[in-house]
Amino acid sequence: MSKSDSLNMSTLLEAVASGSLDVTSALQQIEVADYTINSSVIDLDLDIDRQKRCGFPEAVYGAGKPAEVIVEAFRKLISVGQNCLATRVDESQADVVLANLPEVNWNPIARTLRWMSTENPIEQAKTGTFVVTAGTTDRPVAEEATETLRWMNFEPGVIYDAGVAGPHRLLKSLPRLESAKAIVVVAGMEGALPSVVGGWVACPVIAVPTSVGYGANFGGLSALLGMLNSCAANVCTVNIDGGFKGGYLAGLIASQTDSQS
Numbered sequence: 001m002s003k004s005d006s007l008n009m010s011t012l013l014e015a016v017a018s019g020s021l022d023v024t025s026a027l028q029q030i031e032v033a034d035y036t037i038n039s040s041v042i043d044l045d046l047d048i049d050r051q052k053r054c055g056f057p058e059a060v061y062g063a064g065k066p067a068e069v070i071v072e073a074f075r076k077l078i079s080v081g082q083n084c085l086a087t088r089v090d091e092s093q094a095d096v097v098l099a100n101l102p103e104v105n106w107n108p109i110a111r112t113l114r115w116m117s118t119e120n121p122i123e124q125a126k127t128g129t130f131v132v133t134a135g136t137t138d139r140p141v142a143e144e145a146t147e148t149l150r151w152m153n154f155e156p157g158v159i160y161d162a163g164v165a166g167p168h169r170l171l172k173s174l175p176r177l178e179s180a181k182a183i184v185v186v187a188g189m190e191g192a193l194p195s196v197v198g199g200w201v202a203c204p205v206i207a208v209p210t211s212v213g214y215g216a217n218f219g220g221l222s223a224l225l226g227m228l229n230s231c232a233a234n235v236c237t238v239n240i241d242g243g244f245k246g247g248y249l250a251g252l253i254a255s256q257t258d259s260q261s
Contacts, residue, residue: 011052044072048080055255056152057082059244062089062113067096074101074115084115085151087144087244110143110243114151128254129156130180131247132173132197134163134187137212142186144243145208145250149184152251156184164192170200177201181257182250186243188212191223198232204253207237208246 015021051057060073070093074084084104089097094106097113105114129149133142139160149156157180162170170193177183180201185194186208194207207230209223216222220240227237238245 011049044069044076046073046076048076048082051082055252056248057084059148059151060084060086062086062093062111065093067093070097070113071100074104074113078115078117081117083117083151083153084113085148086113087111087148089113107143107147109140110147111140112144112147114147116151116153126154126254127157128179128181128257129154129250130159130177130183131156131250132159132162132170132177132183132185132193134161134185134189134193135212136161138186138188138210141208141210141241141243142184145184145186145247148244148247149251152248152255154251154254156247156250162193163187163189164196167196170196174200182206182253184208184243184246184250186210186246187227188220188223189214189217191226194227194235194237195230195232198230198235201234203234204250205232205235206246206249207235208242209237209240211241 012021012026016023016026047058057077060070062070070086070089074097077084089111091108094113097104098106101115103115107114131142131145133139146156146158157176159173159176162173177200180203182204183197183201184206185197187193188210189212191207191209194205198205207227209220209227211220213220213223224237224240227235238249
């Protein structure tokens with residue numbers, strides 16, 4: 001038994017001892033976990049203890065993985081009541097996952113698969129996060145950030161097409177952003193929008209450069225450098241097309257704000 005397996009077993013036993021989990025349910029979880037861990041077909045060692053250590057479960061990076069690996073990862077996470085998220089999933093992978101787990105939500109624009117535990121119903125999702133895009137071509141990356149926040153039990157406000165070429169479009173949305181605890185701003189081209197947003201709000205702005213742009217954009221490099229050199233002190237920057245990272249950081253920031261209020 002690995003260290004992570006031992007920690008998971010300890011968590012189950014503690015839940016039984018405290019009365020929050022009955023013996024039958026604990027045995028069922030152990031049986032499912034044992035099947036997944038010892039599967040001779042799929043070599044999978046999920047970090048089930050991550051939610052306890054870091055506040056949120058392990059997400060699955062789907063690119064290049066057999067769809068069956070995503071299915072098994074979701075089954076193991078579901079068996080212990082943890083929310084599931086897979087990113088960079090293509091349609092063929094999604095078809096296999098949905099055939100095995102039809103309750104999973106597939107977002108083809110974000111290329112994500114998401115499953116929420118019944119302990120985290122969407123109607124109880126927290127507010128305070130926003131995702132803003134410069135243009136509609138930035139939407140796939142913004143959708144990845146949005147799905148990440150939903151997986152973290154936030155329902156973000158979304159503002160599309162607020163780029164600096166039409167500054168009035170952002171101005172009309174500023175009243176909505178006044179309550180924000182964290183804002184993800186997704187932009188390509190020269191990457192100016194996060195700095196503009198940062199100058200209007202009193203919360204962290206997570207800048208996500210996208211690979212949208214003409215040749216001198218260098219696949220998002222010019223947007224990345226522009227965001228890294230932002231004059232707005234509340235702007236921090238993640239990698240090119242890093243919707244998951246931007247959404248995750250926004251969720252962490254908003255969660256910390258909630259815990260202190």
